[in-house]
Amino acid sequence: MRSGSLEALPRPRAAGAAAWRRALGALGSVLRHDPFAAAGICIYAVFVLVALLAPWIAPYDPQQTIVRGDDLMASRPPGREFLLGTTNVGRDIFSQLVYGARPALTVGFAAAFCVTLLGTVVGIVAGYSGGWIDALLMRLADVAFGIPFLPLVIVLVAFLGPSLWNIVLTMALLLWKDTARVVRAQVLVLRERGFVESARVLGASPVRVMLVHIAPNVLPVALLYGSLAVGWAILTEASVSFLGFGDATQISWGFMLQDAYVSQALSSGAYNWFVPPGICIMLVVMAGYFISRGYEELLFPRLRRQ
């Protein structure tokens, strides 16, 4: 962390860009060199590809009840025709699984983005401004901490209507607090550093100091929490769908599990129906853990020896 502002004084814009480039470069190299983080990125990449190419990968329409001649293809075992078998009303499970990647990733990334952005902004503003702004924002975080998360999501989604975006919205409203807290702690340290001090002395506005000198340096912490939030969001969406408050027009992994649960798939032993969606959720959430592990090593180099 050199003081980027002095050498680039005549071109402030370039200094900002350089600070951000440096921060992103450091992140990129960690992700490339940590095997766990690389594995996490690979898992994400595969699921993103599946989500994008769903219409080409899935052999059937996920909502379609498949009929052959006069026979409804209900509760078929896995086989060549139906890779993972069919549901009790004759829908192809594999196709549902493929399409299910779409809402999961949409919610995961959208919610993680909102949570991280909101949390980082609150954390930086609170940490840098101090005083009553800090006190107010941190009391808000305390209150948000005391509200049970999933029950509130259920109540809000039930009122606002079942849609993916309402789940994203409620998550952003409640989960910013974790990111905000750690970012703030980091900012309190950064604020006293020489390069921030010199930027302030040279007359940089508070907004500029926060954007150019502080934000790039809290990026790793923010992204650590962001990569965990992806998993949280996907789990939350699945839980909400499982409880029956999901968006019924979209097939998601949580919806598949609810469908299997209420259709007595458990007592009929249709493992081919309810095991795969859970594995998909687990893999995506674990990918988030793996990536966050990579960031942890960047943040706390002491861990590397372990």
Place this chain on the structure above:
Amino acid sequence: MTRASSRWIAQRLAQMLLVLWVIATILFLIFRLMPGNPLVAYIDPNFTAEQQRALVHEFGLALPLWQQYLLYLKASATGHMGQSFFYHAPVAQLVWETLPNTLILTGGAVIVAYLLGTAAGAFFAWRRGAAAEGIGIPLALAARAAPEFWVGMILLAVFSFSLRWFPSSGTASPGVQYASVWQQLTSPDFLRHLALPLATFVLYLQGLPLLLMRSSMLDVMEEEFVVMARMKGLPERRILLRHAARNALLPVATAFALVIGYSLGGDVVIENVFSWPGLGRLLVKAVASKDYPLAQGAFLLIAAVAILMNLLADLAYAWLDPRVSYAKR
């Protein structure tokens, strides 16, 4: 108990009330300001005109919003949470009846998960690099990443429907009644009902204490006093338990509040998988059947449980670590 500590406890209690008040206010706003007629939220459309008028009067629905708000706060504080549309019974009675089931399941799971998690974490740190660690850590991570309701579904399918070892739902076999809570807690029938939900819950919660304890142990084991104990030639087991584990426990205890935070979310989901008659199941049923007074009451009580458990965690932490000064926190 010093003056500082009692002041700190008073502060925590005040903060607790503040959070409860904010939650109650948020609920009020959600339920009153939602689109459409706010009366819908409180009055069963199947009631007669006279009953509806009585309810309008009871909740002060014809009054200005701020007066409604004050009435609502007063009613909530005194435990009058209205009448459930669906069960035709007072909300207060319904939520109090289900509260013990939630407390038993959540409290039991948190305790078991913490005991098992910290023990396993200490073990994995001690046997660093052994095969057990190579298998155990990824398994713990996977169990933590898996959706808890899915784990519950698999346990149900295997142990209940296929092997028939455990019942699939509820807290008791038909017709079973208990004379006291103690009798219920110790009856084999109840424990058989509790086994699967509890196991699911423990699998869901174990990850954090386990991983934290492991990394905390690894840190502590390199500290001088552990090296010193080794040099003195103390038995390994004694070093592990008396020197390392004890000091490694503190960061794990700090994370307790975090675990409580998501344990209530897990509780809602797990209660629904196993049809466990607790607050979480009541909340979901109430929201699904648009039974707003009941939903509101169940939510308030869940929030109160969360806040109370947080307070207990804080007290336990202050007791564990005497260095924590009450006044400063």
